Amino acid sequence: MSQYILRRLLIAIPSLLGISLVLFVVLSLAPGDPFSELATNPNVPPEVRLALRAKFGLDDPIYLRYLHWLVAMAQGDWGFSFASRMNVDTLILQRLPTTLYVIGSSQLLALLIAIPVGVYAATRPYSVFDQVANTLAFIGFSLPTFFTGILFILIFSVKLDWLPFVYTTDIKATGTAWLGEQIRQAIMPVMVLGLFQAASMTRFVRSAVLDVIRLDYVTTARSKGLGQARVIVRHVMRNAMIPVVTLIALQIPAVFGGAIVTEQIFRIPGIGSLLISSILANDTPVVMAVTFVFACLVVLFNLIADLLYGWLDPRISLR
Amino acid sequence: MAGLTLASPSAERRTYSPWRESWRRYRRHKLAVVSAVLLLVLVVAVVFGPLLWRVSINDIDFNARLEGPSLAHPFGTDDLGQDILARMIYGGRISLAVGLAAMMVSVIVGTLIGALAGMSRGALGHALMWLTDLFLSLPQLPLLLLLIYLFRDGLKAVFGPEGGIFILIVVVIGGLRWMPVARLVRAQFLSLREKEFVEAARALGASRARQVVRHILPNALGPVIIAGTIDVAAAIIAESTLSFLGLGFPPDTPTWGRLLYDAKDYLDIAAHWALFPGAAIFVAVVAINFIGDGLRDALDARRVI
Numbered sequence: 001m002s003q004y005i006l007r008r009l010l011i012a013i014p015s016l017l018g019i020s021l022v023l024f025v026v027l028s029l030a031p032g033d034p035f036s037e038l039a040t041n042p043n044v045p046p047e048v049r050l051a052l053r054a055k056f057g058l059d060d061p062i063y064l065r066y067l068h069w070l071v072a073m074a075q076g077d078w079g080f081s082f083a084s085r086m087n088v089d090t091l092i093l094q095r096l097p098t099t100l101y102v103i104g105s106s107q108l109l110a111l112l113i114a115i116p117v118g119v120y121a122a123t124r125p126y127s128v129f130d131q132v133a134n135t136l137a138f139i140g141f142s143l144p145t146f147f148t149g150i151l152f153i154l155i156f157s158v159k160l161d162w163l164p165f166v167y168t169t170d171i172k173a174t175g176t177a178w179l180g181e182q183i184r185q186a187i188m189p190v191m192v193l194g195l196f197q198a199a200s201m202t203r204f205v206r207s208a209v210l211d212v213i214r215l216d217y218v219t220t221a222r223s224k225g226l227g228q229a230r231v232i233v234r235h236v237m238r239n240a241m242i243p244v245v246t247l248i249a250l251q252i253p254a255v256f257g258g259a260i261v262t263e264q265i266f267r268i269p270g271i272g273s274l275l276i277s278s279i280l281a282n283d284t285p286v287v288m289a290v291t292f293v294f295a296c297l298v299v300l301f302n303l304i305a306d307l308l309y310g311w312l313d314p315r316i317s318l319r
Numbered sequence: 320m321a322g323l324t325l326a327s328p329s330a331e332r333r334t335y336s337p338w339r340e341s342w343r344r345y346r347r348h349k350l351a352v353v354s355a356v357l358l359l360v361l362v363v364a365v366v367f368g369p370l371l372w373r374v375s376i377n378d379i380d381f382n383a384r385l386e387g388p389s390l391a392h393p394f395g396t397d398d399l400g401q402d403i404l405a406r407m408i409y410g411g412r413i414s415l416a417v418g419l420a421a422m423m424v425s426v427i428v429g430t431l432i433g434a435l436a437g438m439s440r441g442a443l444g445h446a447l448m449w450l451t452d453l454f455l456s457l458p459q460l461p462l463l464l465l466l467i468y469l470f471r472d473g474l475k476a477v478f479g480p481e482g483g484i485f486i487l488i489v490v491v492i493g494g495l496r497w498m499p500v501a502r503l504v505r506a507q508f509l510s511l512r513e514k515e516f517v518e519a520a521r522a523l524g525a526s527r528a529r530q531v532v533r534h535i536l537p538n539a540l541g542p543v544i545i546a547g548t549i550d551v552a553a554a555i556i557a558e559s560t561l562s563f564l565g566l567g568f569p570p571d572t573p574t575w576g577r578l579l580y581d582a583k584d585y586l587d588i589a590a591h592w593a594l595f596p597g598a599a600i601f602v603a604v605v606a607i608n609f610i611g612d613g614l615r616d617a618l619d620a621r622r623v624i
Contacts, residue, residue, distance in 0.1 A: 018453045026466060135350075138612070142605035144556045146563045146576070147597040150583055154594075158587045250455065257460030257560070264564055265583070275461060276564055279468045291465045294458035302456055 004316075008306045012299050019295040020073070024066050027288060073292070079285030083278060088289045092271055096293070099270030102189055103259050109194030110201050117198075118205025119232060119240075125210060133202060140199025145258045149192045149265035156188060163188055167268040189266045193258050197251070204247045208240040215239075242312050249305030256294050344617040351613020354606035361603055365411035374405040377571075388591060395591040397581065406573035407596055413574045414555050415603070417488055421554035424493025426547045429500025434531060436501065437508025448505070451498045459495050463557065466491045467566055480569045488567065492557045500546050507539035541618035548611035552604045559600050575600050 060068075072078075078088040121130040157165040164185050212218065213236055221235045260272035267273065271290050278286035310316050335343065346352060379401060388395045394403040436447040467487060474483035511517060512535060520534050561567035562576030570577070575596040582592035 015453060015456055018449075019457060022453070022457065022462075023465075026462075026469065138608060139605060142552070142608050143601055144559060144604070146560060146579060147601060150579065150586065150593050150597060154586050154590055158590070253456070253458045253460075256458050260460050260464075261560055261563065275464060276566070279464055279566060287465060287468060291458065291461045294461040295456075298456050298458050 004310050005307060008303055008310075012303050015302075016296065016299055017070075019299070020070060020292065021066065023288065023292060023295070024069055028062060028065070078289045081278070081283055081286045083281040083283040083286070088285050091274070091286065092289060092293055095269060095271045095274050098268060099259060099263065099272060102186065102193065102262070102268060102270060103255060105186065106190045106193035106197060107255070109190055110197035113194070113198040114201035114205050115237075118202045119209050119237065121202070122206045122209035122213060123228075123232065130206075134206075137199045137202045140195060143196070145192055145196050145261045146265060148196065149188070149262060152188045152192060153265070165266060167266050189262045189268060192265075193255070193262050196258055197255060200251060201244070201248065204244050205240070208243045209236060211243075212236050212240045238312060242309060245305050245308050245312065249302050252298050252301045256297065341617040345613050348609075348613035348616050350609045351616075354609035354613070357602060358606040358610065361411070361599075361606070362415065365408055365415060368408035368411075369405075372405060372408060374402040377401065394595045395589070397578075397589070397592055403578070403592060403595055406578060407575065407599060410572075410574040410578060410596070411599060411603075413485075413568065413572065414558060414576075414600070417485065417492070417558040418551040418555040418603075418607075420485075420489040421492040421496070421557075422547050422550040424489060425496040425550050425554075426500055426543060428494065429497035429546075430504050430536075430543060432497065433501035433504025434508060434536070437505040438512065438527070438531065444505075447501075451501050454495070455498045457495070460557075460560065463491055463495060463561065464564070464566060467561065481572055484568050488558055488561065492554045496550055496553060500543055500550075503542040503546055504539055507542060508535055511535045511538055544618060545611055545614050548607060548614055552607040552611070555600065555603055555607075 076089055078092075080086075081088050081091055084091055117133050121127075121133045124130055153165045156163045165188065167185050167189070218231060218235055221231045226235075256272075259270070260275060262268070263270045263272035264276055271293060275287065275290040275294075278290070394407065397403060397406075432447055432451065436444045436451075439447075467484075470487055471484065474487050477483060478486055512530075517530055517534050520530050525533070558567060558574065559576030559579070562574045563580045565580055567576060568574050578596035579593055579600075582589065582596070585592060
């Protein structure tokens with residue numbers, strides 16, 4: 001198992017490098033010159049501009065510039081945010097926990113909905129429950145998160161006035177009241193993201209369980225006299241979860257997309273809303289760094305999925 | 320030609336041409352049929368709507384600000400008194416055009432890469448699949464935002480504000496969604512290229528290009544059509560998301576996402592402003608997804624219905 005983990009870690013490195021290469025190529029292909037303002041400034045003589053270009057390595061060949069950039073990123077030197085007047089890495093570290101908290105709770109909610117519904121639907125294929133669940137799931141992943149977010153605000157904040165629609169970090173309360181407020185304001189964003197995820201996950205779970213439930217070993221387990229619950233939980237679920245883990249891992253980039261939208265709607269101070277505000281403020285170092293962080297998170301979650309995969313199916317880690 | 324093909328004499332069911340058989344299978348999916356009609360209505364409304372509904376999208380009328388639906392304005396008005404129905408018809412053209420064009424990009428790129436990877440037996444195939452996996456693990460929305468942020472101004476200068484952003488959005492959305500198509504095409508090619516009828520073509524001396532174009536590709540098209548259909552929906556969502564974040568088309572171009580973006584600060588006093596465009600996006604996307612589901616039933620010959 002430890003060898004398997006090591007091998008997976010080593011595979012993650014080339015994909016991180018590949019992503020960083022894509023990002024760097026995009027940045028260097030983009031029109032615009034960081035020193036263009038100096039070029040039009042009559043107080044800066046051209047020699048100074050050229051010397052500055054040479055100092056920051058802008059005239060180096062592209063592979064050297066990539067290496068410099070990569071080394072700087074690896075050392076934690078992510079640049080300086082002109083809009084927020086602080087280092088990019090501290091800025092991102094401030095915002096990251098909120099994003100992870102919202103994404104984590106919504107994934108949890110999605111699993112709590114998708115697994116029971118998907119398994120129950122698969123044990124009774126083409127029943128009324130199955131058809132209703134299927135149609136709802138279809139509608140669920142056709143509803144874009146920005147529209148569900150607006151609908152939720154309209155229903156729960158404007159009409160019913162149950163929940164706040166702006167997320168605040170400085171809640172003026174302590175103890176349990178603080179905790180209650182914290183949960184109350186997270187309900188809508190987590191529901192929006194979680195229900196969207198649950199919709200596609202339910203379909204994955206249903207088809208994976210349907211594939212497994214007809215296999216001979218399940219019939220064997222039944223004929224041994226095991227109860228339905230035990231057969232489903234112990235025998236069917238473990239095998240059915242293997243493809244589900246892969247499909248969920250493939251969905252991770254979409255989850256981050258949804259998180260950006262949700263953070264923007266509910267004004268959650270996470271890295272998604274940071275990305276939007278820095279794009280609007282032309283804050284290039286932050287835009288690059290946040291995109292890279294999202295890419296790293298995707299690789300990290302794929303790695304976790306791979307490890308889960310090895311745990312669910314020991315044959316894989318032995319290979 | 321069709322008359323020469325001998326149907327198995329013991330077959331009990333009547334045999335139809337492949338298209339008719341697909342149509343028969345498609346019709347069994349009731350929701351898909353309803354969705355096809357809905358989508359057709361939407362397309363007709365968007366294409367021919369301006370001929371019937373002759374209100375300008377830019378007519379400002381401060382006496383009719385934020386009004387709910389009425390006879391003069393069936394979908395109400397926005398904060399400048401502009402007619403939302405007229406704006407939605409205009410925006411629908413853009414949203415649907417972006418969806419179709421981005422689908423074309425992703426299908427063409429995906430088919431090319433998938434076909435190359437499926438036909439090559441060496442390093443090229445491996446390299447292309449590595450590229451596909453790499454693109455699959457890219458965070459799409461952040462990258463989409465990054466690309467638009469970096470290239471927006473350059474393209475605006477060349478193609479004008481609307482044309483430039485249209486090309487950019489189509490190319491970027493299509494360029495980030497070709498991977499599923501490439502994987503499907505490659506998988507199809509890997510199995511089809513070993514089939515007897517391809518071997519027969521090869522034995523007759525058909526060139527590689529002819530094998531691919533005449534024999535393999537037509538048989539690999541089913542899954543591509545299904546993936547392409549779903550790509551249209553995904554592209555519409557992606558474009559609306561960009562507009563909703565305020566980073567899509569310019570502010571005076573009322574795409575459906577942009578209408579939602581403008582409406583979201585007036586939810587308490589003018590809910591209709593957000594509900595109509597949101598519903599339009601939802602109807603378009605859910606209809607296209609159901610059509611894709613129906614096509615899956617219709618084109619997957621192995622599935623018995």
